[in-house]
Structure formats: structure tokens, C-alpha cells
Amino acid sequence: xxxxxxxxxxxxxxxxxxxxxxxxxxxxxxxxxxxxxxxxxxxxxxxxxxxxxxxxxxxxxxxxxxxxxxxxxxxxxxxxxxxxxxxxxxxxxxxxxxxxxxxxxxxxxxxxxxxxxxxxxxxxxxxxxxxxxxxxxxxxxxxxxxxxxxxxxxxxxxxxxxxxxxxxxxxxxxxxxxxxxxxxxxxxxxxxxxxxxxxxxxxxxxxxxxxxxxxxxxxxxxxxxxxxxxxxxxxxxxxxxxxxxxxxxxxxxxxxxxxxxxxxxxxxxxxxxxxxxxxxxxxxxxxxxxxxxxxxxxxxxxx
Numbered sequence: 512x513x514x515x516x517x518x519x520x521x522x523x524x525x526x527x528x529x530x531x532x533x534x535x536x537x538x539x540x541x542x543x544x545x546x547x548x549x550x551x552x553x554x555x556x557x558x559x560x561x562x563x564x565x566x567x568x569x570x571x572x573x574x575x576x577x578x579x580x581x582x583x584x585x586x587x588x589x590x591x592x593x594x595x596x597x598x599x600x601x602x603x604x605x606x607x608x609x610x611x612x613x614x615x616x617x618x619x620x621x622x623x624x625x626x627x628x629x630x631x632x633x634x635x636x637x638x639x640x641x642x643x644x645x646x647x648x649x650x651x652x653x654x655x656x657x658x659x660x661x662x663x664x665x666x667x668x669x670x671x672x673x674x675x676x677x678x679x680x681x682x683x684x685x686x687x688x689x690x691x692x693x694x695x696x697x698x699x700x701x702x703x704x705x706x707x708x709x710x711x712x713x714x715x716x717x718x719x720x721x722x723x724x725x726x727x728x729x730x731x732x733x734x735x736x737x738x739x740x741x742x743x744x745x746x747x748x749x750x751x752x753x754x755x756x757x758x759x760x761x762x763x764x765x766x767x768x769x770x771x772x773x774x775x776x777x778x779x780x781x782x783x784x785x786x787x788x789x790x791x792x793x794x795x796x797x798x799x800x801x802x803x804x805x806x807x808x809x810x811x812x813x814x
Contacts, residue, residue: 512537514537518543518573541561562586572595573587580601604794621677641736646723661702668702733746
């Protein structure tokens with residue numbers, strides 16, 4: 512099927528375009544961007560013009576920032592197109608609910624990491640004692656010169672942090688909810704550069720998450736879980752797993768296999784006339800903003 516990619520930025524070039532080109536289900540039929548293009552692909556500057564002129568394109572993948580995404584998603588759905596949304600599915604929980612009423616198509620890409628399903632199976636039937644998330648990366652390396660991510664609605668450090676939350680909510684058998692949060696916000700930004708969250712677990716497990724964009728050196732995307740039946744750690748955002756000292760790995764570097772599996776999942780949903788949208792990771796972020804204690808920290812500059 513032909514698919515249009517809307518928003519040609521870093522994540523589109525690093526992940527979406529290679530995943531589409533490598534897929535047996537999709538072909539990149541058009542791109543939409545105000546100031547970028549894709550070689551040998553028809554590029555439009557106006558999304559509505561693309562929808563009107565290309566009825567042959569059945570699906571669109573939206574990779575722009577969260578705030579403008581709702582208008583584009585609604586226009587696509589109302590024109591009868593299948594829609595895939597780069598996480599999070601929207602800027603607010605309420606607008607996501609509106610999209611949910613219109614159609615249900617959203618998969619959290621970090622759940623596509625190779626070891627996430629295996630971790631979910633291993634945890635089944637075990638009592639969790641501790642779950643600790645450590646998600647620390649260098650914002651200058653992964654989100655260079657992306658001002659939108661610091662503006663209201665851009666989520667700040669929760670843009671990567673929500674990936675960890677999507678894995679957590681997928682592998683846990685019981686729902687958790689945020690009880691405490693501390694948000695460190697640079698004095699020249701609207702959104703946090705670091706955050707610490709604590710969750711309530713129905714069976715009393717200690718659940719804790721630390722997100723930080725000021726990491727230098729090694730990048731850390733780890734979920735560590737102690738249970739009554741052993742110890743499991745997911746490394747590299749779910750690409751590697753260690754269970755009681757035994758290592759399991761996909762061979763993928765972080766993110767390498769997630770987007771191809773994401774587009775395969777999207778093709779499966781379209782083929783089966785099904786949809787998927789889970790708001791629980793975004794709900795945790797919204798709750799953190801609601802109850803979080805805000806701490807103003809040093810200003811952040813790109814260089």
C-alpha cells in the first residue's frame with residue numbers, strides 16, 4: 512500500500528523512511544513538509560492538497576510534534592485514510608479521546624522492542640517487588656535544535672520518557688498510577704529537562720522512574736524488575752534482556768528493529784480492519800504534570 516509521510520524531520524529520516532523502504536507492505540508514495548523533501552518522492556507543502564490530489568494513498572503516518580497533530584489526524588480520518596501517529600498520539604488526553612471516537616490506530620513504538628513481549632511473558636504470574644526505570648540521554652544528541660520539544664505541549668523529557676512508560680504499562684499485569692512527581696524545568700523553557708515519578712501498585716510493589724536529558728557519555732534506557740521468582744532487566748530500551756544473569760538479545764541496536772515492526776503492525780491492523788490506541792502512557796505523563804512539584808533549574812542552551 513502507498514503511504515504518505517507527514518513531517519520530514521530527524522525521526523522521519525532516521526527511522527520512518529528506512530522502515531517504510533524496508534517493508535514488504537508499504538511503499539512511500541508522498542511526503543508532506545513545509546521545508547524539507549524526500550529524494551524521488553512527491554512532496555507537498557499542504558496536507559489538505561495532498562489528501563485531495565492523491566486519493567490513491569490509503570494511509571498516512573504523522574511524525575510532526577504533538578500540538579498540531581490533532582488537526583492533521585482528524586482531516587486524514589475524515590477523508591477515509593488509515594492513520595498512524597508518532598507517539599504520543601496527541602498533546603492532550605481529551606483530544607486523543609476525540610480521535611479514539613473517530614478511529615483507533617496507534618501503537619507505541621517502544622513496545623515493538625524485541626525483548627518486550629518476552630519480558631511480559633516471563634513476568635506472568637510473578638509478584639513484583641521493585642520496578643525501577645532509569646531513562647537518561649543527551650538531548651543535544653537525540654533532539655538537536657528542536658525548539659518545539661521545550662514549548663508547552665512538547666512534553667520535554669517525557670518525549671523519550673513516555674517510551675519507558677509504554678513498556679512498563681505493556682509488561683505489567685496490574686495497572687499503576689502516579690502518586691508523586693518532581694519536574695525539573697530550566698528557567699528558559701516551558702517543559703522539564705528531568706523528572707522523577709513514583710507510582711502506586713495494587714500489590715504494594717515499589718515502582719519508580721527517573722528521566723534525565725542531561726546525560727553525557729553512556730546513554731541509559733533501563734527497566735529493572737525484582738520479583739518473587741527472579742530478577743529481570745531490560746536494557747537499551749527493550750532490545751536486550753537479562754534474567755537472573757542469563758542474557759537475551761535481539762541483535763538490534765536501540766530503535767533499530769522497532770519501526771519496521773511498528774509498520775508491520777500497522778499493516779496488520781489495516782488488513783484486519785482493526786485499530787489500536789492505548790492512552791495509559793500519556794495518562795501517566797498528564798498526571799505527573801497535574802501533581803508534580805516544579806523545581807526551576809539552570810537554563811538550557813543547545814551549545
